[in-house]
Amino acid sequence: MSKSKRIMELMMTVNQKRKFTVKELSREFGVSQRTILRDLQELSELGVPLYSEVGPHGGYRVLKERILPPIAFSEEEAIAIFFAIHALRHYSSLPFETESSSALSKFYYYMPQDIRDRIDQMKNRVDFVTPTRQISSPYLSILLDAAIQQKVLLIDYESREKRSNREIQPIGIYTRNGLWYCPAYCCQNDDIRVFRCDRIHSVVHSALKPMDLRHLDLENRDLNSLVEQEYVTLFAELTKEGVQACEAEPWPVPKLHIRQDGTGWLEGNIRKSDIQFFAKFFIGLGNEVTVENPPELLDSIKRNLSELMAKYVMGGNLC
Incomplete structure (x- = not known):
């Protein structure tokens, strides 16, 4: 086996093993321990984060931030990956902000010159536009980790009404129109709530025992299995x-149905606690929607419209 091929296979081997000894690798690759030591030194110089442990049970360990082995991409695949990462530049906050910038730089730098030229020509011809926001969401990575690891967090949160401390167990994070949101189980309200990530002022880990929410994710955050709802x-x-207008909305329910002529309808069960939200949303659609059910939603729409009219009517005349 040539040295270059051995180095490549060694990189993949140590990434899979995570912990190993020089003697084990020597037997596996059929070379001397001295050769393996030299190869490991080369891997370290290439950026593979190796940590040596002394003692009778010592050896080598690959740190958490290990280097992944090379992957072969076609030209079109490489360009698609580049622009997928390039599109993230519009976001003021990301859960992997530094890493995405570093990955993009590496990806671009190691491409052949002709592919780089093609990307340069495409940069001003294709984009994935997202509204640029000045506000930041510095705790995205902590919220995402808590969702994956099933952890409870204590957050200092500023809602529209007040600022308070909440203990939450995140389900995930998502972005919409340049803003980040975190659906989470709120311990104080015994309910699933959606939190604006830029309104979170601080985050610390809570000693509260987490619930088992592994069956919930961003596609399935139904409350039926958690609390009783009307x-x-x-x-x-x-x-x-x-x-x-409704196609741009991320709700799983009500479900949007579209006819061949482009018109459609919304249908599905919604929580009574969400009626006010839908009332304001449908008022914003004006004549583009006709709500037929439920009566409670129709009453809420009428009440909101009456309050709006009262705001702009003075003494029976429009202001």
Whole structure:
């Protein structure tokens, strides 16, 4: 086996093993221990984070931030990956901000010159536009880790009404229109709530025992398995423009149905506690929506419209 091939296979081997001895690698590759030591030195110089442990049970260990082995990409795959990462530059905060910038630089630097030229020509021809936000969300990586590891966090949170401390167990994080959100189980409210990540002022780990929320994720954050909720059935007819407006919304329910002519309807069970949200949303759609059910939602829409009218009417005349 040539030295270059042995170094490549050695890199993949140590990444898989995580912990190993020089003697083990020597037997596996059929070379002397001295040769393996020289190879490990080369891997270390290439950036593989190796840590040596002394003692009778010592050896080598690959640190958590280990280097992944090379992966062969086609030209089109490489360009697709580049622009997927390049599109993230619009976000003021990311859960892996430094890493994405570093990965993009490495990816671009090691591409052949002709592919780099092609990317340079495409940069001003294709983009994934996201509204640029000045506000930051510095705790995204902690929230994401808590969602994966099933941890409870104590956050200092500023809602529209007040600022308070909350103990939450995150389900995940997602971004919409340049803002980051964290759906989480809120211990104080015994309910799933969605928190704006930029409104979180501080985060520390809580000693509270976490719930088992592994069955919940961003695609399935239904409350039926957690707390009892009252539901009502929503039905609303939509014009073409109404359909387009609802297509941009991330809710799993109510479900959007589209006809061949472009019109459609919304149908599904919603929580009673969400009626006010949907009332304001449908008011924003104006004549592009006709809400038929439930009666509670119709009453809420009428009440909101009456309050809005009262705000702009003085003495029976428009201001």
